[in-house]
Amino acid sequence: MSRYPHLLAPLDLGFTTLKNRVLMGSMHTGLEEEKGGFKKLAAFYRERARGGVGLIITGGIAPNFRGRLMPHAAQLSFPWQLAKHRLVTGAVHQEGGKIALQILHAGRYAYHPFLQAPSAEQAPISPFKPAVMSERQIRNCIDDFANTARLAREAGYDGVEIMGSEGYLINQFICARTNRRDDGWGGDAGRRNRFPLETVRAVRAAVGEDFIIIFRLSMLDLVEQGSSLEEVIALGQALERAGVSIINTGIGWHEARVPTIATSVPRAAFGWVTERVRQALSVPVVATNRINTPEVAETILAGGQADLVCMARPFLADADFVAKAAAGTPELINTCIACNQACLDHIFKGRRASCLVNPRACHETELNFLPTTAPKRLAVVGAGPAGMSFACEAAARGHSVTLFDRAADIGGQFNYAKQIPGKEEFYETLRYFRERLARSEVNLRLGTEATPERLAEFDEVVLATGIRPRTPEIEGIHHPRVLSYLDVLARQAPVGEKVAIIGAGGIGFDLAEYLVATPAQSTEQWLAEWGIDKDYREPGALMTPVPVAPGRRVWLLQRKAGNPGQGLGKTTGWIHKASLRHHGVKMWGGISYQRIDDAGLHIEKDGESYCLEVDNVIVCAGQEPERGLQATLAARGQKVHLIGGADVAAELDAKRAIRQGAELAAGI
């Protein structure tokens, strides 16, 4: 009997059957707008369909020009656009899969001057002020949704998802926060709901009865003047009557100051709200956000919180998630660690999405590991992210690979990262590599120094030796109260109650989180700390965050002027800063370090001198590449490759390390 009977159960929708309860959530990848991108998109979705997903949902596609999120964003409005969509639907159907097109109108979130919204209030996350939609424009917009849905059917899609959450146009009509109208499209909840309901009716009329319509309903707005739970449920019931086949969950507007998908969000943190809405509905309801293992998904379904689960990023991380669960080998799943570093951060910078733990994501036609015709004897020095990534792929291609590490275990820098609160998911990446290495032909030599003598027998050597922390020149830097971040994370050196951190890059922030963290939080505690009210007393479900117990006093310092944290990821940096502020961490830029002595750390800030009377000063002032072997090996004519930190000692950059390892393995 399957370990996941609920997850793998088919779902009969009357006119069609989904083969299991897994939706691949909507993700805009950036391929939609690239020249020739739909071919690559077809390859991307083909692999996910082959991997057994019940129903794929595409990234958001605009129904008209004004609804585009960015000026160049994809739109489906004309028959001449069908051919490229047919590449996608054809690929998915060949693999026995199903796919729905998401229709997304950005409303006031659009990042161009032609934006429209129910009312004139500008969004805090767009520099443009929206034009107020006239009655005629509203009617035309509904027609545009219906037109896109009709074209989607013609292109071979099995359904559409109407994007009604996350603060986009439809959500803007639904909530008083953004709908100030007093005509037939605004005022009380009944009139605010008219736009979504008429849109669904028009779409249903356009596509007929035997076509899936999913509505992504905002169940938890997480902004002031959002919907109340009663309003959410009433709208859900009305949507059912209007003809939707499935209701998906939307959590949090993009302008909400509460994390909804970062690693620090507990797994399945929002299942409870889906459950409450589901109890009042009869169509199948989908749970979303931070569901990243088959166990979590099965628990949600078995516990009656939802009829289906929607996982988005987990399918960037592993196309074969469902197939591996069905085969009873969940330990082989490459788990999404919710870091956002290669997916959402890329999209926000206008780059193609990919995945930190799976650099092939969205590069299926470009990064492939074909069997080698010229097997080599390869040595890899360092079993961190770069070394493991290279070794697994190179061995899979047929090379003879020996992986050395002087440490007793694999993982390198992952072993430090996984201790950081909010980065615990790195455990999963380590587990994944451990399983892959165990099943591979890689000769793993742990606890073994890769001396030049040992390396002599290999054709080529890959140095994945990582980095060593840099020691800045400050008077007193060798004082006993000074520690490096490795002393703390790797050697577990005791740390006092008052601490100054020198260097506010990614590692400095991580270390600050580590020093102030409260031990493992329950979902309830996490919700309370971020001010999410499970009792839903106010519309939008926000409340005053519960203060954290006072703990260590920490100063996070940097030489560079301005506020620390500007180099952090676009989509997660604000969460780290908010979390540290919540814990009372002082983040100061423009610091000049004078000396460290028995009194503490002497600094100058804004022309004034202070002494921070701290118990410890922890240095996180960057790192240098560790590539000691390079010169010796090169001098005797051995071919040497540098990957990961040994190549460029950026911040502990696992994304770069894994990608470089994979790319070298594909080409060697």
Ligand SMILES: Cc1cc2nc3c(=O)[nH]c(=O)nc-3n(C[C@H](O)[C@H](O)[C@H](O)COP(=O)(O)O)c2cc1C
């Ligand atoms: C790169 C990226 C692009 C996304 N694009 C969309 C989108 O176009 N429409 C949408 O409804 N949600 C979009 N989302 C949100 C996902 O559908 C999903 O709600 C979110 O990632 C949380 O689910 P997960 O934890 O399973 O990834 C996107 C997410 C990512 C990471």
Ligand code: SF4
């Ligand atoms: S980049 Fe990080 S968050 Fe995005 S899919 Fe990959 S592991 Fe998940």
